Structure formats: C-alpha cells, structure tokens
Amino acid sequence: xxxxxxxxxxxxxxxxxxxxxxxxxxxxxxxxxxxxxxxxxxxxxxxxxxxxxxxxxxxxxxxxxxxxxxxxxxxxxxxxxxxxxxxxxxxxxxxxxxxxxxxxxxxxxxxxxxxxxxxxxxxxxxxxxxxxxxxxxxxxxxxxxxxxxxxxxxxxxxxxxxxxxxxxxxxxxxxxxxxxxxxxxxxxxxxxxxxxxxxxxxxxxxxxxxxxxxxxxxx
Amino acid sequence: xxxxxxxxxxxxxxxxxxxxxxxxxxxxxxxxxxxxxxxxxxxxxxxxxxxxxxxxxxxxxxxxxxxxxxxxxxxxxxxxxxxxxxxxxxxxxxxxxxxxxxxxxxxxxxxxxxxxxxxxxxxxxxxxxxxxxxxxxxxxxxxxxxxxxxxxxxxxxxxxxxxxxxxxxxxxxxxxxxxxxxxxxxxxxxxxxxxxxxxxxxxxxxxxxxxxxxxxxxxxx
Numbered sequence: 049x050x051x052x053x054x055x056x057x058x059x060x061x062x063x064x065x066x067x068x069x070x071x072x073x074x075x076x077x078x079x080x081x082x083x084x085x086x087x088x089x090x091x092x093x094x095x096x097x098x099x100x101x102x103x104x105x106x107x108x109x110x111x112x113x114x115x116x117x118x119x120x121x122x123x124x125x126x127x128x129x130x131x132x133x134x135x136x137x138x139x140x141x142x143x144x145x146x147x148x149x150x151x152x153x154x155x156x157x158x159x160x161x162x163x164x165x166x167x168x169x170x171x172x173x174x175x176x177x178x179x180x181x182x183x184x185x186x187x188x189x190x191x192x193x194x195x196x197x198x199x200x201x202x203x204x205x206x207x208x209x210x211x212x213x214x215x216x217x218x219x220x221x222x223x224x225x226x227x228x229x230x231x232x233x234x235x236x237x238x239x240x241x242x243x244x245x246x247x248x249x250x251x252x253x254x255x256x257x258x259x260x261x262x263x264x265x266x267x
Numbered sequence: 268x269x270x271x272x273x274x275x276x277x278x279x280x281x282x283x284x285x286x287x288x289x290x291x292x293x294x295x296x297x298x299x300x301x302x303x304x305x306x307x308x309x310x311x312x313x314x315x316x317x318x319x320x321x322x323x324x325x326x327x328x329x330x331x332x333x334x335x336x337x338x339x340x341x342x343x344x345x346x347x348x349x350x351x352x353x354x355x356x357x358x359x360x361x362x363x364x365x366x367x368x369x370x371x372x373x374x375x376x377x378x379x380x381x382x383x384x385x386x387x388x389x390x391x392x393x394x395x396x397x398x399x400x401x402x403x404x405x406x407x408x409x410x411x412x413x414x415x416x417x418x419x420x421x422x423x424x425x426x427x428x429x430x431x432x433x434x435x436x437x438x439x440x441x442x443x444x445x446x447x448x449x450x451x452x453x454x455x456x457x458x459x460x461x462x463x464x465x466x467x468x469x470x471x472x473x474x475x476x477x478x479x480x481x482x483x484x485x486x487x488x
Contacts, residue, residue, distance in 0.1 A: 164353040167314050170340045171347040173369040173416070182366075186357045 049242045052219060053227035057247070060135060060223055061204040064142035068199045071143075072150030073192060077180055079151070080158035097209075098148040105145055106212025113140065113213065137214035138221055142203035149198040157191020158184055190262060197258040204251060268325040268451050270420055274310045275319040283307065283475035289420075289452040292467035293443050296456045303475040304456040305350070308422045311454070312347050313340040325419055346413035346421040350428065352405045354397040360384070360408045361393040367412035376415070383411040387441070402429040406438065414445065421445070423455040427462050439465050 079091060097105045113120040115130040124130050131137050161184050169179040185192065207225040214221040216230060224247045231240035270289040277283070283303045287296070296304050309315040311322055313329065316337065322330040324345070329338045354363050361380055368376035384390045387407040392400050397408070406426060413421065421442075427435045439462075446453045455466070463469045471478035 162351070162353065164349040164351055165355060167309075167312075167340070168347065168349060168353040168355075168412075169366075170314065171312060171343075171345060172367045172412070173341045175341060183355060187355070 049239065049246065050227070053222050053224045053243065054246055054250075056135060056138075056222070057204055057224040058250075060138045060142055060210075061200055061206075063139045064146060064203040064206075065196060065200040067139070067143045068146045068150045068203070069192075069196050072147050072195065072199070073154055073185070075147075076151045076154035076158055076195075077184070080155045081176075094151050095148045097145050098152075102141075102145055102206065102208025102210075103212055106141060106209035109137075109141060109144060109209060109213045113137070132213060133215045133217060133221060135214065135221055138206075138210045138223055141209035141213045142206040145206050145209050146199035146202040149202055150195040153195035153198060154188065154192050157188035157195075160191070161187045193258075193262045197255065197262070200258075201251065201255065204247070204254075268419055270311070270322075270324050270452050270454065272311055272322045273320040274307065274317045274322070276306065276310055276315065276317050278306075281475060283310075285472070285475070285477060287470050287477065289454050289468070289470075291450050291452055292446050293439065293453050293455060293465075294468045294470065295463045295466035296454060296470050296472055297460075297463040298458065298472035298478065300458055302472045304458075304472055305424050306475075307472070308347070308424055308454070308456055311420075312345050312422060313338060313343050327419075344416070344419045346416070346418035348406075348409045348413050348421070348423045348426055350424045350426075352397070352409040354405055354409055354412070356397055359394050359396055360389060360400065360404075363397070363408060364411045364415055367415040369416065371416070379415050380411070383415060384408075387411050403431070403434040403438075406430060406434070410438075410441070417449060419451055421451060421453040423453065425456055425458070427457065427459065435462070443467070 075094065079087065110117065110132070112118050113123075113131050115121065115124050115132060120130055120132070131140065165183055165187060166179055169183045174182065205225060206223070207229070210221070210223060211226060216222050216226040222230065224243055228240050228243050228247070231237075231243065268291060272288075273286045275284050281303065283306055285303070285307050287307070296307060298304055306315065310317050317330060317332065319332040320330070321328065321332070324343070328334065328336050329343050330336055354360075355366065358366060361384060364380040364383060365376050368379060371379065381390070384393055387410070389404060389407055389411070392404055397405055400408070406429065410426070427438060430438060442453050442455070455462070457463060
C-alpha cells in the first residue's frame with residue numbers, strides 16, 4: 049500500500065484540527081459571550097459550510113484564495129506563491145469545513161457555563177481573558193473536546209472542498225479520500241480496499257481513544 | 268468605610284429606583300422575591316450598568332452617570348457571594364480560596380487561605396471538591412474566597428437560604444465580626460424576616476423601590 053496518502057491525511061487533519069480548535073474556540077467564545085447586531089448573520093455564515101455541499105465551499109475558497117482571489121491575489125503579490133494545489137490548501141479546506149462543528153459544539157458548552165461562575169471570577173479581579181482561560185474553558189472542556197473530536201473526524205474525511213482547492217495531485221495533495229476515489233475510478237479495487245480499511249481502522253482507533261478520554265472525565 | 272448609592276435601571280417590565288446607604292456592620296436588604304434586591308447588588312458590583320445614578324464606596328466613586336465614571340467589576344474591590352456560592356467545580360476548596368487571592372504572592376495567598384479555612388472550620392475539607400462538601404460548608408468556602416483579598420465591601424445574595432439554624436447563627440456572627448475587624452459594610456440580600464431582624468440595619472425594598480427604612484437596635488441573639 050502507498051503510505052503517502054495515509055500520512056498526508058493524518059498531517060492535514062491534525063493541522064486543520066489545531067487551526068479549527070483555536071479559531072473555532074475563540075469564535076465560539078465571542079458568539080456565546082457577546083450580544084451585538086448581526087450576531088445571527090455571523091452565526092449563519094459560520095454554519096454555512098455544514099449545509100453547503102463541500103464543492104460549493106471549495107468554490108468560495110478558490111474565489112478567495114486562488115491566485116486572482118480576494119486574498120490569494122494579495123498573497124501572490126507579497127510572496128510570489130499561491131496556496132492553490134499545495135497541501136496547505138488541503139489543510140485550509142479541511143479547517144473551514146470542520147469549523148462549524150467546532151463552533152456550534154463549543155458555543156453550546158460555553159453558553160452552558162453558569163453565569164454566576166463567570167461573574168464570580170470578574171468580582172475576584174480576573175479579566176475577561178483570564179476568566180476565559182481559567183474558568184470558562186475548563187468548565188466547558190467536555191464540549192470543547194467533543195468539538196475537537198468532531199472536527200478531526202470531519203477533516204480526515206474531507207473530499208470535495210479539498211479537491212476544488214488542492215486538487216488531487218499524486219505525491220502532493222492526494223489525501224486518503226482522494227486517493228481512494230482515484231484508485232476506485234481506475235478499477236484498482238484491491239488497493240482501494242486496503243486504503244479504505246486503513247482509513248476506517250485509524251478513524252475508529254482515534255474516536256475510541258478520544259471518547260474514552262472525554263468519557264473518563266465525566267463527573 | 269461606607270457605601271452610598273443612587274441607582275436607576277429599567278429592564279423589560281421592571282423599573283428600579285433605589286437609594287441606599289450602608290455603614291460598617293451588617294445591613295440587610297429585605298423584601299419579597301422580585302423586588303429587585305439581587306439586581307441592586309449586581310448594579311453596585313458593576314455586573315450590571317445602571318441607566319443613571321452613582322455608587323460611592325469609602326469616598327471613591329465607582330460609578331457616576333453624570334461624570335461618566337464606570338469602574339469595572341474587577342477593579343471595584345468588592346467581595347460578592349452568590350446565592351449558589353459559585354464555587355468552581357474544577358478546583359478544590361483550598362484552590363477556590365487561593366483563586367480569590369489574585370495579586371498576592373503565592374506563599375502569602377497560601378497562608379491566608381489556610382488561616383481562613385481554619386477560621387471557617389473547613390481545614391479538613393481543603394482538598395475536597397465543592398460537590399463533596401455540604402451546603403453550609405460551600406457557603407463558608409465561598410465567603411472565604413470573597414474575603415481573602417480584604418474587599419472594601421461585601422455583598423451577599425441570599426447567603427443563608429441553604430443553611431440550617433445553627434449555621435445561620437454562626438454565619439451571621441462571622442459576618443458581623445468580619446465587618447467590625449476590617450471596618451467594612453456587609454450588605455446582604457434576604458427575604459427571610461428572621462435574618463432581617465438580626466441585622467444592624469435593614470433596608471426594605473418592594474417593586475424596585477425602597478419601601479421603608481428602619482433600624483433594629485435590639486437583637487434577639
């Protein structure tokens with residue numbers, strides 16, 4: 049079995065999860081703790097990748113990050129490079145598609161933290177940031193962990209948006225789902241099956257360990 | 268040290284217009300539920316912003332709508348004990364108390380926490396989690412946490428509601444002792460007439476307004 053797609057998928061999913069966890073955690077905190085005009089619109093925007101087909105999300109990402117895209121053009125002018133068709137594009141696509149799962153799960157957990165706990169920390173002299181780190185996030189830890197697990201699960205299975213933004217270049221951007229598709233399309237069912245099993249088994253082991261960890265902290 | 272406030276706040280279907288003063292000693296804010304007592308505490312603490320008014324503590328202006336002063340709750344130096352204690356469930360009793368000692372050097376915070384736990388009869392429960400101790404013990408731990416930084420004012424929201432008679436008497440004694448020792452006002456919200464009768468001063472409140480103020484110099488205990 050060609051191990052490149054397996055290792056690439058793992059690398060992409062882990063990095064995408066790290067980015068989603070940080071950005072999604074911060075976004076969830078902001079949405080849970082503030083009341084502002086347009087909050088519903090921001091929430092809808094963040095949730096969109098969950099509803100839209102990944103190819104549509106991928107299309108928007110190409111519009112944004114392509115060489116002539118809103119952000120991509122600037123990046124290209126600055127660095128002479130484009131993120132398109134690199135493994136970083138796969139990371140970006142996976143992170144964006146996984147973001148709603150992180151935000152929705154974490155936001156619910158943060159909103160579930162007793163308001164008096166938060167006010168207590170404020171009264172004891174802790175700033176909003178300190179309170180978030182020492183009180184809110186620890187009390188919402190189970191929800192945050194669930195968000196991270198779901199994000200990883202979503203990222204490792206990402207197909208459509210990755211295909212649009214990173215392509216399916218053997219030895220560069222062919223993550224497991226893409227490699228399996230290519231193998232099946234070219235009738236190499238035996239090799240596809242080996243990869244399917246590797247992906248299924250590794251995902252199962254990850255979810256099992258993660259659930260044990262999260263479940264073990266239940267009090 | 269004394270507290271003087273004038274507070275106005277309007278929320279959906281409720282208008283609060285309170286003026287109150289509290290000197291050193293135990294002042295009780297007494298009234299039926301829904302009178303706006305807890306809201307008054309939150310306005311004094313800065314957790315809620317008054318529409319208009321003033322909060323002055325020991326000569327220091329914490330809030331003034333006309334002078335555009337609004338000190339954050341973090342900087343008001345007010346101790347606040349919530350109705351449900353709000354002890355952090357992921358910290359032990361001693362960790363909760365030390366959490367309250369923000370700004371104190373580590374060794375001093377530990378020393379102060381230890382002596383407070385001893386004073387409140389909690390030394391045996393220092394390493395337990397809040398869910399492992401009784402309601403009365405949680406109450407005392409929450410008070411120790413709020414008191415460790417020597418606040419200039421102590422606010423308590425229905426602090427006795429979960430306590431039995433023995434613990435109530437003990438807690439009131441501690442509060443009074445504390446108030447005298449550090450010359451600070453202790454403002455306590457209750458809807459229990461017995462608690463009100465034991466206070467140095469009582470402020471009656473109804474429908475967001477002061478109903479009648481009277482001093483109760485004769486205490487039954």
